[in-house]
Amino acid sequence: MDNVLLNNTLLILLTLAVSLFYIISMTLYGADFFKGNVFAKTYKQPALIVTIVTHIAYIGFLTAPEGYKLSYSSSMLMSMVALTLAVIYMFIEFSTKTDKTGFFILSFSTGAEILASVLLLTSSGNGPAFSGLGIGIHLLAAIFSFSAIAIAGLYSFLYLLLFRQIKNNKFGFLFENLPNLEVLEQLIKHAVAFGFLFLTITLFAGVIGSIQTSEVINLFETRLLALIVIWLFYGASLFIKKLFGWDTIHMAYLLIFLFVLTATLIMLMSIFSPTFHSTSF
Amino acid sequence: MNIISVGVNHKTAPIEIRERVSLSEVQAKEFLTNLIDDGIAQEAMVLSTCNRTELYVVPGMPEVDGRYLKDYLIAYRNAHNEVRPEHFFNRFYCNTARHLFEVASAIDSLILGEGQILGQVKDGYRIAAEVQSAGILLTRLCHTAFSVAKKVKTKTKIMEGAVSVSYAAVELAQKIFSNLSMKKILLVGAGETGELAAKHMFQKNARNIVITNRTLSKAEALAEELGTNQVLPYESYKEHLHEFDIIITAVSTKDYVLTEPELQQSMQKRRLKPVIILDLGLPRNVDPEIGKLKNMFLKDIDALKHIIDKNLEMRRAELPKVQKIIDEELVGFGQWINTLKVRPTIVDLQSKFLEIKEKELERFRYKVSEEELKRMERLTDRILKKILHHPIKMLKAPVDTADTIPSRVNLVRNIFDLEEQNQRTK
Numbered sequence: 009m010d011n012v013l014l015n016n017t018l019l020i021l022l023t024l025a026v027s028l029f030y031i032i033s034m035t036l037y038g039a040d041f042f043k044g045n046v047f048a049k050t051y052k053q054p055a056l057i058v059t060i061v062t063h064i065a066y067i068g069f070l071t072a073p074e075g076y077k078l079s080y081s082s083s084m085l086m087s088m089v090a091l092t093l094a095v096i097y098m099f100i101e102f103s104t105k106t107d108k109t110g111f112f113i114l115s116f117s118t119g120a121e122i123l124a125s126v127l128l129l130t131s132s133g134n135g136p137a138f139s140g141l142g143i144g145i146h147l148l149a150a151i152f153s154f155s156a157i158a159i160a161g162l163y164s165f166l167y168l169l170l171f172r173q174i175k176n177n178k179f180g181f182l183f184e185n186l187p188n189l190e191v192l193e194q195l196i197k198h199a200v201a202f203g204f205l206f207l208t209i210t211l212f213a214g215v216i217g218s219i220q221t222s223e224v225i226n227l228f229e230t231r232l233l234a235l236i237v238i239w240l241f242y243g244a245s246l247f248i249k250k251l252f253g254w255d256t257i258h259m260a261y262l263l264i265f266l267f268v269l270t271a272t273l274i275m276l277m278s279i280f281s282p283t284f285h286s287t288s289f
Numbered sequence: 290m291n292i293i294s295v296g297v298n299h300k301t302a303p304i305e306i307r308e309r310v311s312l313s314e315v316q317a318k319e320f321l322t323n324l325i326d327d328g329i330a331q332e333a334m335v336l337s338t339c340n341r342t343e344l345y346v347v348p349g350m351p352e353v354d355g356r357y358l359k360d361y362l363i364a365y366r367n368a369h370n371e372v373r374p375e376h377f378f379n380r381f382y383c384n385t386a387r388h389l390f391e392v393a394s395a396i397d398s399l400i401l402g403e404g405q406i407l408g409q410v411k412d413g414y415r416i417a418a419e420v421q422s423a424g425i426l427l428t429r430l431c432h433t434a435f436s437v438a439k440k441v442k443t444k445t446k447i448m449e450g451a452v453s454v455s456y457a458a459v460e461l462a463q464k465i466f467s468n469l470s471m472k473k474i475l476l477v478g479a480g481e482t483g484e485l486a487a488k489h490m491f492q493k494n495a496r497n498i499v500i501t502n503r504t505l506s507k508a509e510a511l512a513e514e515l516g517t518n519q520v521l522p523y524e525s526y527k528e529h530l531h532e533f534d535i536i537i538t539a540v541s542t543k544d545y546v547l548t549e550p551e552l553q554q555s556m557q558k559r560r561l562k563p564v565i566i567l568d569l570g571l572p573r574n575v576d577p578e579i580g581k582l583k584n585m586f587l588k589d590i591d592a593l594k595h596i597i598d599k600n601l602e603m604r605r606a607e608l609p610k611v612q613k614i615i616d617e618e619l620v621g622f623g624q625w626i627n628t629l630k631v632r633p634t635i636v637d638l639q640s641k642f643l644e645i646k647e648k649e650l651e652r653f654r655y656k657v658s659e660e661e662l663k664r665m666e667r668l669t670d671r672i673l674k675k676i677l678h679h680p681i682k683m684l685k686a687p688v689d690t691a692d693t694i695p696s697r698v699n700l701v702r703n704i705f706d707l708e709e710q711n712q713r714t715k
Contacts, residue, residue, distance in 0.1 A: 175586065
């Protein structure tokens with residue numbers, strides 16, 4: 009199968025442009041956070057908006073031949089993760105007026121988009137496009153779940169950093185620029201709640217999708233097992249604080265662990281099964 | 290036209306000297322009136338705060354210089370025995386303007402970037418305006434200084450961050466809790482330090498402040514002042530420790546007022562919800578072991594000084610930006626001063642052309658109708674305006690050095706034969 013991009017100069021340029029825009033946005037957010045650069049402060053948000061709009065247009069161009077349906081390829085999923093992370097971050101920035109964590113979230117977005125571009129430019133195709141409402145919901149919910157897990161993990165990491173800095177009387181630029189501990193805790197809670205909701209949808213939509221395609225559900229299948237384990241952990245983390253009196257520090261460690269676990273599983277599945285659901289759902 | 294500034298401040302003299310020459314508002318008004326009435330100054334202003342007493346003077350006589358003004362102030366305050374001219378600084382012309390800009394921007398203050406000085410400079414100008422000792426030069430100088438200070442405040446971080454222990458305590462609390470109005474605060478000790486911390490908390494919307502003190506009446510007085518009206522008896526406040534998110538201690542005692550077992554018990558009761566204890570006492574009021582408890586942030590004065598040092602360092606890093614703003618404004622002010630020097634020539638030039646116009650029109654006064662004469666007058670006005678536009682623009686144009694102004698003025702005077710007017714102006 010030929011590489012779909014190599015025959016389309018516009019798509020090649022868009023693929024590179026989207027990655028470049030992510031790098032520019034991340035750099036501007038970083039320059040504002042670390043250096044307090046006035047130019048970066050002024051233009052970081054417009055740059056992010058341009059990046060998101062370009063990315064949506066890019067996804068549109070990429071999926072146009074398949075009737076604007078997303079495919080199961082790792083590159084497409086990574087690209088969607090980058091986009092949803094950026095969109096969720098922008099929503100957080102607008103709703104909480106906190107624009108100091110952008111560098112950390114966008115670093116992950118940028119990494120995901122660069123990886124997506126590399127995978128797309130080197131792979132032989134996009135993989136099959138999904139069909140059916142159940143599978144569509146499963147795929148989108150999975151993307152949003154992973155973004156929520158990533159955000160919860162990243163904010164947990166920032167929470168731990170700030171907590172340690174305050175404890176150890178290190179009042180540097182992280183102390184100066186990060187939102188306060190209570191705000192970070194709220195952001196983590198919201199991310200966990202959304203993550204659990206989308207994981208639940210992913211799980212049930214996946215089961216429904218399998219039933220629709222008459223596929224036998226194998227409970228020992230790696231992807232399903234991984235999804236159930238992460239779903240259980242996330243569900244538990246919603247109540248663990250109240251039930252067992254865990255403090256936010258322990259929660260933060262757990263959420264970082266879950267993020268690393270999820271990212272590792274996705275990476276492994278990307279390597280060993282580049283189209284995720286390659287044969288059928 | 291020169292501007293002289295002389296004065297004593299925290300950089301030039303110790304507090305006992307500064308006290309001797311400081312002027313109250315009434316004294317400042319009398320002093321300024323004397324300066325003007327005696328012909329010593331054409332314009333004058335006094336800036337007198339706890340850290341400085343400074344005079345800004347446009348001399349009225351050639352012999353008035355820095356030394357003259359220093360002696361005059363020492364004599365006025367009858368401080369010959371303590372204060373010597375060496376205690377004063379002395380600046381002229383552009384350096385005077387630079388100094389006032391630096392003062393108004395709070396970069397000449399004892400605490401870099403402190404917020405009170407601009408108001409004090411405005412007070413100084415108000416006093417001068419009230420006794421009519423602020424003329425065109427000092428008015429422009431002061432308004433430029435206000436504008437500089439405003440730019441510095443909005444475009445730099447020179448005034449950002451806490452630089453006092455009590456304010457640093459609030460800054461720290463805000464880095465842990467997002468909304469102080471939702472937090473319950475306990476103040477142990479109603480002395481000066483505690484009061485200041487409570488007031489800073491109140492300014493940041495903290496309303497649920499409970500005060501305890503050995504002398505209950507003092508606690509009640511402070512609670513009333515803050516409008517919280519919440520006090521706890523000193524003997525029983527420890528029973529309520531678990532209710533508080535922020536505890537501020539500022540009492541004078543040799544023993545710890547809060548110990549580790551007490552706080553451990555309280556943390557269990559509040560299910561490990563974070564607590565900040567701000568120990569502002571010296572010697573310390575709180576057992577340092579408490580800091581090791583889970584979700585407990587114990588900060589003493591030394592820890593808070595880290596915040597102050599960091600903020601001062603940040604403010605110092607802003608100094609080049611502030612100096613750049615001052616330099617830009619200084620150029621603009623210098624150019625405005627230069628336009629003062631060419632103003633008599635512009636007036637002479639306009640008078641000369643007006644005179645010519647009047648003479649020529651006079652010759653036609655009875656030869657044409659009144660309506661035609663008015664039309665001729667309008668025509669000549671337009672012609673004169675266009676002829677004079679370029680010479681006036683050239684005179685007012687910015688110059689690199691003040692030395693080029695006389696040659697410009699002489700050129701225009703020679704071309705338009707303004708010698709007579711020049712003599713008259715002199």
